[in-house]
Amino acid sequence: MVSFKLNGRQVSLDVPGTTPLLWAIRDVAGLTGTKYGCGAGLCGACTVHIDGVALRSCQTTVSEVANKAVTTIEGLSKDSSHPLQKAWVDLQVPQCGYCQSGQIMKAAELLAKNKAPSREEIVTHMDGNICRCGTYHKIIAAIQTAAKGA
Amino acid sequence: MTKMLDTSAAPTLSRRSLLAGLGGMTFCIAMGDGTQLVNEAQAAPTAAKQINAWIRIAPDGIITIYSAGTEMGQGTKTTLPMIATEEMDADWSKVRIEMAPPEREIYGYIFMGQRDMAIVGSRATQLYFNDMRMAGAQVRRVLINNAAKMWKVEPASLRTEASFVINPATGAKLSYGEIAAKGEVPKELPVIKPEELKPRKDWRLIGTGVPRRDIPEKVNGSAQFGIDVKLPGMVYATAVHHQTGTPISWNDDEIRKMPGVLATVALPNGVAIVGKTYPQVIAARGNIKVQWNKGQAGGFDSDQALEDYAKVIRDPNADITNLAKKGDAGKAFSDAAEVFKAEFRSDYGYHAQMEPLNAVVRVAKDGKSAEVWEGTQAPDATRDEVAKALGLEPQKVTVNQCYMGGGFGRRSLGDYAAECALIAKEIGKPVKLVWTREEDITNGMFRPQSFQSLEAAQDDTGRVTGWRHSVVGDGGVLLHTGIQIPYYDVPNQQIERRGVSHGIRVKHWRAVGHVFNVFAIESMVDEMALASNMDPIEFRLKNMAATPKARRCFETVAQMCDWKAARPEGRALGLSISERSGSLGAGVVEISLDKKSGKIKVHKVWLAVDGGIIVTPQAAKANLESAIIYGLSGILHEQISIKDGVVEQSNFHDYNVMRMSDLPEVMEVKLIDTDTRPTGLGEVGNPFIAAAIANAFYRLTNKRLRHLPFTEERVLEVLKA
Ligand code: FES
Ligand code: FES
Numbered sequence: 001m002v003s004f005k006l007n008g009r010q011v012s013l014d015v016p017g018t019t020p021l022l023w024a025i026r027d028v029a030g031l032t033g034t035k036y037g038c039g040a041g042l043c044g045a046c047t048v049h050i051d052g053v054a055l056r057s058c059q060t061t062v063s064e065v066a067n068k069a070v071t072t073i074e075g076l077s078k079d080s081s082h083p084l085q086k087a088w089v090d091l092q093v094p095q096c097g098y099c100q101s102g103q104i105m106k107a108a109e110l111l112a113k114n115k116a117p118s119r120e121e122i123v124t125h126m127d128g129n130i131c132r133c134g135t136y137h138k139i140i141a142a143i144q145t146a147a148k149g150a
Numbered sequence: 151m152t153k154m155l156d157t158s159a160a161p162t163l164s165r166r167s168l169l170a171g172l173g174g175m176t177f178c179i180a181m182g183d184g185t186q187l188v189n190e191a192q193a194a195p196t197a198a199k200q201i202n203a204w205i206r207i208a209p210d211g212i213i214t215i216y217s218a219g220t221e222m223g224q225g226t227k228t229t230l231p232m233i234a235t236e237e238m239d240a241d242w243s244k245v246r247i248e249m250a251p252p253e254r255e256i257y258g259y260i261f262m263g264q265r266d267m268a269i270v271g272s273r274a275t276q277l278y279f280n281d282m283r284m285a286g287a288q289v290r291r292v293l294i295n296n297a298a299k300m301w302k303v304e305p306a307s308l309r310t311e312a313s314f315v316i317n318p319a320t321g322a323k324l325s326y327g328e329i330a331a332k333g334e335v336p337k338e339l340p341v342i343k344p345e346e347l348k349p350r351k352d353w354r355l356i357g358t359g360v361p362r363r364d365i366p367e368k369v370n371g372s373a374q375f376g377i378d379v380k381l382p383g384m385v386y387a388t389a390v391h392h393q394t395g396t397p398i399s400w401n402d403d404e405i406r407k408m409p410g411v412l413a414t415v416a417l418p419n420g421v422a423i424v425g426k427t428y429p430q431v432i433a434a435r436g437n438i439k440v441q442w443n444k445g446q447a448g449g450f451d452s453d454q455a456l457e458d459y460a461k462v463i464r465d466p467n468a469d470i471t472n473l474a475k476k477g478d479a480g481k482a483f484s485d486a487a488e489v490f491k492a493e494f495r496s497d498y499g500y501h502a503q504m505e506p507l508n509a510v511v512r513v514a515k516d517g518k519s520a521e522v523w524e525g526t527q528a529p530d531a532t533r534d535e536v537a538k539a540l541g542l543e544p545q546k547v548t549v550n551q552c553y554m555g556g557g558f559g560r561r562s563l564g565d566y567a568a569e570c571a572l573i574a575k576e577i578g579k580p581v582k583l584v585w586t587r588e589e590d591i592t593n594g595m596f597r598p599q600s601f602q603s604l605e606a607a608q609d610d611t612g613r614v615t616g617w618r619h620s621v622v623g624d625g626g627v628l629l630h631t632g633i634q635i636p637y638y639d640v641p642n643q644q645i646e647r648r649g650v651s652h653g654i655r656v657k658h659w660r661a662v663g664h665v666f667n668v669f670a671i672e673s674m675v676d677e678m679a680l681a682s683n684m685d686p687i688e689f690r691l692k693n694m695a696a697t698p699k700a701r702r703c704f705e706t707v708a709q710m711c712d713w714k715a716a717r718p719e720g721r722a723l724g725l726s727i728s729e730r731s732g733s734l735g736a737g738v739v740e741i742s743l744d745k746k747s748g749k750i751k752v753h754k755v756w757l758a759v760d761g762g763i764i765v766t767p768q769a770a771k772a773n774l775e776s777a778i779i780y781g782l783s784g785i786l787h788e789q790i791s792i793k794d795g796v797v798e799q800s801n802f803h804d805y806n807v808m809r810m811s812d813l814p815e816v817m818e819v820k821l822i823d824t825d826t827r828p829t830g831l832g833e834v835g836n837p838f839i840a841a842a843i844a845n846a847f848y849r850l851t852n853k854r855l856r857h858l859p860f861t862e863e864r865v866l867e868v869l870k871a
Contacts, residue, residue, distance in 0.1 A: 003152070004538070006812075015427075016409075019427075019429055020275055020429055023427065023428050023429045026378075026429060027380070027386075027427060030380070031371070032371065032374075032375075032377075032378035033370065033372065034371070034381075035375075035377075035504075035505070035555070036377065036506065036584070037504055037506075037587065037802075038587045038801050038802050039432070039586060039587060040587070040801050040803070042801055042802035043802055045504060048708065057160015063727055073370060073371035074370065074371045074372075076370075077370075078367065080369055080370045085369045085370060088365075088369040089365055089366055089369055092254075092361060092362060092365055092768055092772065093365075093369075094223065094225030094364075094365055094368040094369065094559075095222075095223030095224070095772065095776055096222050096503075096504060096505070096553070096554060096555050096556045097223065097364070097365075097367075097368030097553065097555070098375060098504040098505045098553075098555030098556060099372050099504050099555075100368050100369060101347040101371050104369060105356070112569075116658075117655065122810075123810050123811050123813070124811075126810050127809050127810050127811045128809075129810070130504070130807055130809065131504070131810075132502050132503060132504045132556050132780075132807060133223050133504070133556060133776050133780075134775060134777075134778070134779025134783070134808075136774070136779065136809075136810040136813045137775065137813060137817055139810070140810070140813075
């Protein structure tokens with residue numbers, strides 16, 4: 001039994017402590033917005049926040065988050081009202097959408113500490129997150145839009 | 151806190167709801183050859199024992215429209231119903247979209263004489279545009295006729311606006327919902343003449359950038375992909391495969407003893423491991439040792455094979471398929487003032503769709519029916535393949551379409567859904583099969599590798615009069631795409647394929663053959679332009695006799711990039727053109743080169759496209775930009791190599807896809823305004839890139855890149871040579 005805070009709620013999951021957080025979130029807690037892309041820390045599709053830091057849930061075990069606060073895309077806002085989510089819709093960022101939870105969570109970490117990131121800062125911060133559909137230019141624009149509005 | 155997803159509420163299951171409501175009007179449409187709307191009674195006999203509807207108007211005014219545009223990010227789930235809505239003159243905010251069921255006889259388009267539902271070649275809008283317009287117009291006519299009857303006036307005296315029929319003489323209004331509640335769909339549905347369709351100047355939706363309906367779900371984690379489906383009692387599976395092999399034996403006892411493992415299942419070309427949780431089956435996969443009967447590709451070496459292709463070009467006994475013969479190529483070459491020859495190569499490429507392949511299947515207890523959840527480009531293929539795997543009639547298989555985390559041509563066969571069905575049947579429980587990324591790569595179906603030999607004959611005026619192009623590889627029709635040059639006028643042509651067979655799995659891949667064929671063609675044209683001391687655009691217009699459509703593309707892109715302007719030190723431009731799915735696009739890149747590392751940096755990309763009428767400008771542009779990036783990624787970074795029948799790459803550390811830091815600083819796309827039928831826009835942005843870069847590279851280095859991809863290693867070799 002591993003206990004942690006998931007999107008503001010205390011949860012106890014009955015899984016081995018070595019279970020990757022990714023699968024615990026998706027298959028046990030039932031929050032499927034966090035995605036499996038590579039399982040090897042190479043793509044960022046599985047990005048969540050752990051105590052406010054964007055980390056790859058496929059490379060984090062549940063025992064590592066015991067008593068910590070995990071936020072997934074479902075917990076970023078109640079109603080898609082986070083400035084990034086709004087900018088993502090306004091600029092029609094997603095193509096297939098599969099990478100976008102990870103992109104948004106990674107971008108949210110940046111905006112939390114840098115209110116007006118430059119293009120270069122955005123690229124450096126986001127470079128680990130693959131978007132196979134090629135929405136990178138829209139992601140940059142949406143982060144800048146959200147930064148202005150936030 | 152274990153939570154089961156209540157799949158009965160999942161959006162993919164709701165298709166029956168279209169027909170479930172009582173009252174209102176349901177319209178069934180027979181697509182294709184002289185599209186006509188038919189009523190339910192007429193549609194029923196051909197409709198696999200259920201009435202297949204396209205459009206339904208409920209008494210509350212809610213309009214439900216099926217979309218046959220399977221959604222992988224290109225936006226056609228929204229686009230196709232929007233086209234019908236335009237002609238219906240309906241209120242878009244009242245329109246609900248559901249995915250069309252996999253009845254190709256009803257919902258399929260006709261392409262090359264066949265009815266099909268696979269959304270491939272980026273042709274959804276192109277193939278459904280006319281049909282969806284006709285359908286919408288017929289529905290509108292029925293609504294008007296009903297209102298006219300109610301009011302006892304002439305139908306021609308009425309007009310429509312945003313889901314209302316209006317009588318301008320009296321100011322009376324009837325909503326579509328009110329009409330649907332009381333009216334009827336006639337036995338013989340009205341025939342609409344093409345000239346009766348809404349004129350372009352009156353369009354309110356087409357061409358205006360209606361937002362995609364799937365986007366809000368894709369920013370909050372609620373969009374349901376195949377991998378997200380969970381059924382009560384479901385177990386998890388993953389698998390190992392061999393490209394051409396069959397399993398002989400494996401360490402079964404050891405695997406079955408691993409935590410959570412429930413069973414192993416022999417597959418035609420692999421072994422599946424079934425267990426209680428996904429991490430448990432992945433762990434077991436890491437320990438499985440399979441003895442393979444390796445089959446045809448057992449000792450296959452991709453580098454060696456590519457070397458051997460050069461011999462096939464000279465082999466009189468090669469397996470030759472003629473692709474185009476025009477004029478007298480032999481004479482053109484013997485009369486030529488100048489003959490050019492060039493050879494090009496390209497490696498295998500992998501789709502790398504972001505969502506690894508997966509499916510969920512539940513076989514009924516009595517084994518007589520089954521249900522599938524999958525993100526698929528071809529729901530009809532999935533239905534048929536699953537049915538075949540289970541020995542069922544296709545009608546006994548229900549396909550619930552989920553969003554696709556990328557398709558790019560890989561998700562159109564139903565193969566992994568069929569695999570999942572076999573496992574589910576054997577286990578007797580609902581199964582979710584997810585291939586690991588490693589499996590997705592090593593058991594991939596690739597863009598084939600190829601070897602190209604080109605020859606061109608110029609007469610004494612410099613005009614290109616003869617053209618020979620031979621492509622060697624294993625992939626049948628996959629090797630043909632993009633090999634024709636309809637945008638140039640070369641009077642004498644001979645184009646052929648020389649087939650070989652390796653057994654390595656190959657597949658469509660975002661414009662597939664275009665990638666290497668256009669690379670070869672447009673590199674060769676550039677070499678000739680240089681040798682003639684001509685501007686590359688001028689050479690294409692004069693000596694290649696580019697068509698007026700091509701001229702417009704060249705002239706537009708020249709203007710966009712200020713073609714003749716000087717570039718900063720260390721930068722150069724390269725030009726290329728390609729045709730795909732009826733669209734034509736000329737593109738220019740501006741690059742620089744780090745001579746130490748061999749890294750090519752693409753700074754700017756300009757692309758001018760003639761894609762006919764643009765139905766959704768925002769999505770059209772996004773598709774073209776996406777294709778540019780896919781193209782850049784493919785030709786700068788991506789390489790599959792095979793040794794001893796085994797793919798050497800296994801994840802994103804050695805199969806490199808483009809990251810944000812390689813994004814060009816400028817990416818400009820222009821859609822040329824035309825009045826012709828829409829054509830495909832998801833792929834035409836991809837194939838021009840390779841030659842454009844190679845042509846720019848030559849201007850920087852006086853060296854020619856002849857082998858895709860242009861990895862840093864390969865660039866250094868070329869610089870040294
Ligand atoms: S799935 Fe975790 S980084 Fe790719
Ligand atoms: S939107 Fe498809 S991978 Fe990013």
